[in-house]
Amino acid sequence: MEGLDRSGKTTQTQKLCEHLQRTNTVKLIKFPDRTTPIGKMIDAYLRSQSELDDRAIHLLFSANRWECAGTIEAELRAGNTVICDRYAFSGVAFSASKSSLSYEWCKAPDISLPAPDAVVFLDISPEVAQQRGGYGEERYEKEEMQRTVRQIFRKIETDTAQANGHIIWATIDASGTLDEVQQRIQKAVEPLNGGITGEIQRLWM
Ligand code: DGP
Numbered sequence: 001m002e003g004l005d006r007s008g009k010t011t012q013t014q015k016l017c018e019h020l021q022r023t024n025t026v027k028l029i030k031f032p033d034r035t036t037p038i039g040k041m042i043d044a045y046l047r048s049q050s051e052l053d054d055r056a057i058h059l060l061f062s063a064n065r066w067e068c069a070g071t072i073e074a075e076l077r078a079g080n081t082v083i084c085d086r087y088a089f090s091g092v093a094f095s096a097s098k099s100s101l102s103y104e105w106c107k108a109p110d111i112s113l114p115a116p117d118a119v120v121f122l123d124i125s126p127e128v129a130q131q132r133g134g135y136g137e138e139r140y141e142k143e144e145m146q147r148t149v150r151q152i153f154r155k156i157e158t159d160t161a162q163a164n165g166h167i168i169w170a171t172i173d174a175s176g177t178l179d180e181v182q183q184r185i186q187k188a189v190e191p192l193n194g195g196i197t198g199e200i201q202r203l204w205m
Helices: 009-020 037-046 054-077 088-095 103-110 126-130 143-162 178-192
Strands: 026-030 081-085 118-123 168-173
Touching (some): 009 026, 009 081, 009 178, 054 081, 054 103, 118 143, 126 143, 168 178
Parallel strands (some): 026 081
């Protein structure tokens, strides 16, 4: 589950989880995971309590995903459903929105992470997002940056389609009511209802 800040992603992810739990064992993982030592450094950075070089913080975000990769794989091998509230696509979109970092450089540290079967991108205009409560509390919640992040998500969507891999990419209009958006999300992941077999795919290989 990916999206701009204040797109309703965390609420929608929770609802999707509850929906899928009726028929599956579901593991929900939130990135960044702010509870680990690496996650605590990320949390301090996002709340502007510390300053870090753009590359250093990007690598910490990636390391935060890698420290959970084993858990993700174990869950998948056990036949469970894994839902991630943000993943490597946020990593590229948010970091590459900084002029100091290139798109390809940002992808590199996340190459070969377990790949998702579907990416749900909750799309909202930065203007609408800004009107939602709590906007501006964290470092990246600025309209101009969110605009760039949105453009990069579109590029990732195009690249994902062109890669002709197995990943389903669903861009969902997140501006409706909570229930409307949830219905759209559930419909988008319906093709996965029968389960996935075979080897776990690797990201950007
Ligand atoms: P959230 O807890 O969902 O509000 O996300 C925290 C913020 O961190 C959000 O602004 C998106 C950003 N973010 C998530 N992953 C990455 C990443 O890998 N790199 C960078 N630079 N930012 C990220």
